[in-house]
Amino acid sequence: MTEIVDFKCLRCGHEFTGPYDKKMPIERSCPKCNSNSVRKIKKPIKK
Amino acid sequence: MMDVGRHPNINLYTYSEVIEVNGYIGNFNVKVRKKARFVDETVCNACGECEKVCPVAVADEFQQGFSSRKAIYMPFPQAVPSVYILNNDDCLGHNPIACGKCADVCEQECIDFDMKDEIIEINVGAVIVATGMDVYDPTEMDEYGYTKHENVITSMEFERLISAGGPTEGHLIRPTDREVPKKIAFIQCVGSRSHSTTGNPYCSNICCMNTIKDSLLIKDHHPETEISVFYIDIRAFGKGFEDLYIRSKNAGVQYIRGLPGEVFEDPKTKNLTLIVEDTVANTVKDYNFDMVVLSVGVIPRRDGGAIQKLLTLSRTEDGFFMESHPKLKPVDAPTGGVFFAGCAEFPKDVKDSVTQASAAVARAEVLLNSDMISIEAITSECFTDLCTSCGICINVCPFNAIRGSDAKTGTPAEVIEALCKGCGTCAAECNFDALSMKHFEDAQIITMIDAMLDENPMDKVTVFACNWCSYAGADLAGLSRLQYPTSQRIIRTMCSGRVDSAFVLHAFEKGAPIVLVSGCHFADCHYIDANRWTQKRVEKLWDKLERLGIRPERLQMEWISAAEGQKWARTMTEIDEMRKNVTKEEVEHTKKVLKEDREKAEAKRAKKQSKKIAPKTNSPGAEISVPA
Numbered sequence: 192m193t194e195i196v197d198f199k200c201l202r203c204g205h206e207f208t209g210p211y212d213k214k215m216p217i218e219r220s221c222p223k224c225n226s227n228s229v230r231k232i233k234k235p236i237k238k
Numbered sequence: 239m240m241d242v243g244r245h246p247n248i249n250l251y252t253y254s255e256v257i258e259v260n261g262y263i264g265n266f267n268v269k270v271r272k273k274a275r276f277v278d279e280t281v282c283n284a285c286g287e288c289e290k291v292c293p294v295a296v297a298d299e300f301q302q303g304f305s306s307r308k309a310i311y312m313p314f315p316q317a318v319p320s321v322y323i324l325n326n327d328d329c330l331g332h333n334p335i336a337c338g339k340c341a342d343v344c345e346q347e348c349i350d351f352d353m354k355d356e357i358i359e360i361n362v363g364a365v366i367v368a369t370g371m372d373v374y375d376p377t378e379m380d381e382y383g384y385t386k387h388e389n390v391i392t393s394m395e396f397e398r399l400i401s402a403g404g405p406t407e408g409h410l411i412r413p414t415d416r417e418v419p420k421k422i423a424f425i426q427c428v429g430s431r432s433h434s435t436t437g438n439p440y441c442s443n444i445c446c447m448n449t450i451k452d453s454l455l456i457k458d459h460h461p462e463t464e465i466s467v468f469y470i471d472i473r474a475f476g477k478g479f480e481d482l483y484i485r486s487k488n489a490g491v492q493y494i495r496g497l498p499g500e501v502f503e504d505p506k507t508k509n510l511t512l513i514v515e516d517t518v519a520n521t522v523k524d525y526n527f528d529m530v531v532l533s534v535g536v537i538p539r540r541d542g543g544a545i546q547k548l549l550t551l552s553r554t555e556d557g558f559f560m561e562s563h564p565k566l567k568p569v570d571a572p573t574g575g576v577f578f579a580g581c582a583e584f585p586k587d588v589k590d591s592v593t594q595a596s597a598a599v600a601r602a603e604v605l606l607n608s609d610m611i612s613i614e615a616i617t618s619e620c621f622t623d624l625c626t627s628c629g630i631c632i633n634v635c636p637f638n639a640i641r642g643s644d645a646k647t648g649t650p651a652e653v654i655e656a657l658c659k660g661c662g663t664c665a666a667e668c669n670f671d672a673l674s675m676k677h678f679e680d681a682q683i684i685t686m687i688d689a690m691l692d693e694n695p696m697d698k699v700t701v702f703a704c705n706w707c708s709y710a711g712a713d714l715a716g717l718s719r720l721q722y723p724t725s726q727r728i729i730r731t732m733c734s735g736r737v738d739s740a741f742v743l744h745a746f747e748k749g750a751p752i753v754l755v756s757g758c759h760f761a762d763c764h765y766i767d768a769n770r771w772t773q774k775r776v777e778k779l780w781d782k783l784e785r786l787g788i789r790p791e792r793l794q795m796e797w798i799s800a801a802e803g804q805k806w807a808r809t810m811t812e813i814d815e816m817r818k819n820v821t822k823e824e825v826e827h828t829k830k831v832l833k834e835d836r837e838k839a840e841a842k843r844a845k846k847q848s849k850k851i852a853p854k855t856n857s858p859g860a861e862i863s864v865p866a
Contacts, residue, residue, distance in 0.1 A: 201780070201791045202812060216770045218760040218797060226812075228794045230780050 202226035243318040251358070253323060259548045262639075262657040263575030264363045264611060274353040276324035276332070277310070281348035284312065284320045288340035288349065296328050298405075302395045304413075305405035310340045310349075315403045324349065364575045364602035367559060368595065369545055371581035374429030374535040378436045382425060382532055383501040388413045389508055390501060390530045393424075393448060400455060410456065412529040414508040418460060419528035423512060424449045425498060426469040430535030440556050442535035443585040446473045449533050450486045457489040466492045466525060468514055476589065494518075494525075501530060536585040549576050550638050552766040558584045560761070569598045572659065572766055573637060574613075577601050616660035616677045616732055618653045624672035625650035631664035631673055634735075636766035640664060661765035662736030666775065678736055683729060687745050690727045695749035696825065699726040699810070699817050702737045704769075707758035707799045714803030715810075722807040723814035726754070733757065735768030739779055742793060746783075747832040751820035752792050752813055759797045769797070786831045792820060 193212040199205070200221035207222055211231055219229040242248050251270055258269035292308035300307075300314045309328035312320070330336040332351035341349040373394050376384045384390050389412050391399075402408040412419045426449060430442040446469070453465045472493065474483040487493065498512040512525045538557035539545075546553055550573050552560040559582050562570040569577050579595035580586065586594065605611065618640070620631075627645045639657035642649050651672070653664075662675040674680065690700065703709040709730050715722065731737060734757025745753050755776055757769040773795065780790035794813055798805050 201794065202816075216760075216773055224812075226794075226809075227797050228791075230777065230790065 197232040198229050199232050200224060200226055201228040201230055206232070239316065239318045250318065252319065256548060259365065262654060264605060264656070266362045266365055266575065268360050268362055268365070270358045270360065272356040272358055274355050276326070276350055276353045277322045278348040278350055279319055279321040281346045282321040283346060284322065285345070287343045287345070288322060291339040291343050293337065293339065294328050294330060301405045302398045304395065304398055363606045364577065365549060366577045366579055366598045366602060367545060367549065367551070367571065367582050368579040369539050369542065369582045371536045371538060371585060372540055374437070374537050376428050376532050376534055379428060381500050382428065382498070382530070383503065384532060387501065387503040387510060389503070389510055389528065390532065392532050392534045393445065393452070394534065396452060396531045400452070410460065419463065421464045421527045422456065423525065423527040423530045424453065424465070424467045424533055425530060426467065426533045427497065428532040428534045429537070431470060438535060438537065438556065441473065444587045445533040445535060447476070447479055447482070447587065450474065450482050452531070453486050453491045454482070454489060457491065464492070465490070466494055466527070468494050468497055468512070470495070470497065476587070536581060539582070549573055550636065550766065551576065552763070554761050558582065562764070569594055569601055572764065574656070575605060613656055614658065614660045616675065617655045617658040618660070618662065618664050618673050618675055620651045620653050621672050621674065622650035624670050626670050626672070627651070628669070630667050630669070634663045634667045634771050636661065636663070636768050659765055661733035661768040662731060663733065663765070663768045663771050666736050666738040667771065675736060678731055680738065680740070683731070683741055684744055686729050687741060687748060690729070691745065691748040691750055696751055696822060697725060698750065699752045699754060699813055700745045700750045701726045701728045701754045701756060702734065702741065703728050703730055704734045704757040705730055705732045706764045707762055708734070708756035708806070710800035711798040711802045711806040714800065715806040718803045720803055720807040722810040725814050725817060726810050733763070733765045733768045734772040735765060737772060737775070739775055742779055743832055743836070746788070746792070746828050747836065749825050749829060751825055752794065752817045754794045754796060754813055756796045756798050759799055762799055786835060788828050788831065789824070791816065
């Protein structure tokens with residue numbers, strides 16, 4: 192199931208939100224520096 | 239099609255569905271469900287008497303709903319074989335028989351209400367996927383009024399209207415009053431080249447020329463008809479296409495650069511008004527037409543996922559099947575022995591489809607006429623004595639090349655070398671070192687890491703690069719004479735999927751300040767989806783490093799294609815800056831922590847192993863068997 196989660200770029204430190212699906216991994220990149228070293232921050236966003 | 243139907247060496251299975259494909263290159267076993275058509279095709283002579291008496295009328299799919307068909311019908315006039323078919327869903331019922339009129343009038347007695355689906359098994363050496371495409375459904379683009387205005391039709395519907403075998407026998411009429419339209423507009427790129435929430439980002443390739451062809455056809459039959467084409471760009475790039483475009487212009491077709499913002503209908507006349515910004519004249523104008531044709535784009539088959547699963551294929555982000563290599567193997571699928579023809583791979587016109595089909599057949603012929611085939615030397619092998627039959631390797635293999643592993647029976651995994659393409663994901667994911675990659679064994683890679691970090695490790699960035707994209711990207715950066723720091727040391731693996739977590743941890747334990755794992759972009763992976771496993775593994779490693787008090791930032795991941803030499807250079811520059819910020823104390827701490835963690839894990843494993851081989855207490859004399 193796709194959820195909206197927080198991500199952190201491990202290159203420039205930029206934090207952003209985006210969709211995440213454990214079963215359907217997608218190619219992610221940092222919107223600021225374009226790096227693919229983007230790590231999901233565990234805590235999901237509560238709407 | 240008639241030739242195919244009559245050819246002695248071609249078995250044509252119509253109204254059939256492939257339900258299972260097993261085996262591998264040169265040795266596929268295919269199960270086909272031949273659906274019951276309730277008409278004996280060996281006897282039916284297509285007299286059409288059954289159709290005349292059938293009381294059921296439903297919308298004819300082939301005619302885009304412009305006319306009706308019966309429950310027993312010929313799918314389309316040129317259907318091969320030329321026999322009727324009874325649609326079970328439309329029929330009033332034949333179990334028990336509710337009507338049966340078709341059977342009563344059939345002189346050939348070919349209607350069989352008891353007919354059942356048949357499962358056919360065939361053995362083939364090669365498979366050609368020519369599943370075609372679907373057309374874009376413009377109902378979501380409400381601004382063009384397709385769902386509101388009857389005189390707004392799609393190019394596919396227009397095609398049926400002007401076809402001699404169509405519902406109007408080729409007479410061009412508009413749907414509301416059945417009069418010949420005096421003014422027709424074509425709107426291009428409907429569902430194509432769209433970067434908004436509706437439509438697709440790619441160019442559908444065929445729509446421009448289809449519109450030009452249609453405009454000339456209208457001009458041939460009705461020279462007085464005014465035709466306007468609203469476009470973003472006219473892409474007439476094929477042989478003779480530009481001539482056709484010029485002919486169309488000379489015939490009086492007006493080409494206006496700009497797409498309508500909205501389409502309005504006059505409720506009385508049902509005429510249509512388009513508000514368009516002409517981007518050449520830089521004006522906004524209203525245009526009135528009798529009929530509007532939406533030049534709809536091409537989309538991948540909606541049931542493409544089923545074929546993908548059957549043949550373990552890969553699809554691009556657009557949803558079309560991905561070829562093995564866009565330049566060197568444009569008709570080969572990543573799965574050996576599978577080839578593509580036509581729009582299954584990407585939108586293309588008839589000429590390109592025939593060209594690709596000919597190429598696919600030639601490729602298949604080469605395979606079928608070989609007594610022997612060469613397979614990849616870089617394949618996985620299983621050490622059965624170490625295999626615990628956990629089945630992880632089966633789950634991760636993108637080519638279904640590993641079979642047999644069964645925890646219940648203790649059957650170890652078996653690698654089918656003809657299927658294995660050598661990505662090495664299984665070897666990287668196996669927790670028991672039971673799988674190894676020939677030519678890219680753990681020991682070989684560990685030795686490379688050791689040699690690389692033997693001297694001045696603080697000055698080096700350890701890079702794992704996949705053979706096809708990242709390594710080629712590095713090559714391009716060099717060939718392009720791009721300037722970037724020389725600190726990186728590259729270890730090439732066939733796929734980033736081969737990069738075992740142990741390699742990364744070993745590099746850190748040997749004093750690497752920064753490690754980079756790089757591979758192909760997701761859509762470009764040469765091993766279908768092997769790099770998805772790389773991403774998952776790196777994500778787990780980030781968690782582990784953090785748990786051990788090591789900055790996860792020191793492990794970087796980047797997807798770099800063979801054409802992205804500049805990205806390679808930029809990444810290396812950025813990562814080298816990160817390397818400079820790693821202190822010696824940090825590296826020493828990492829080495830210490832990882833050493834402790836490894837020793838703890840080794841001790842745990844040894845304890846587990848000793849428990850396994852210890853004699854049972856209730857059988858003191860039992861023989862101890864120690865695995866080799």
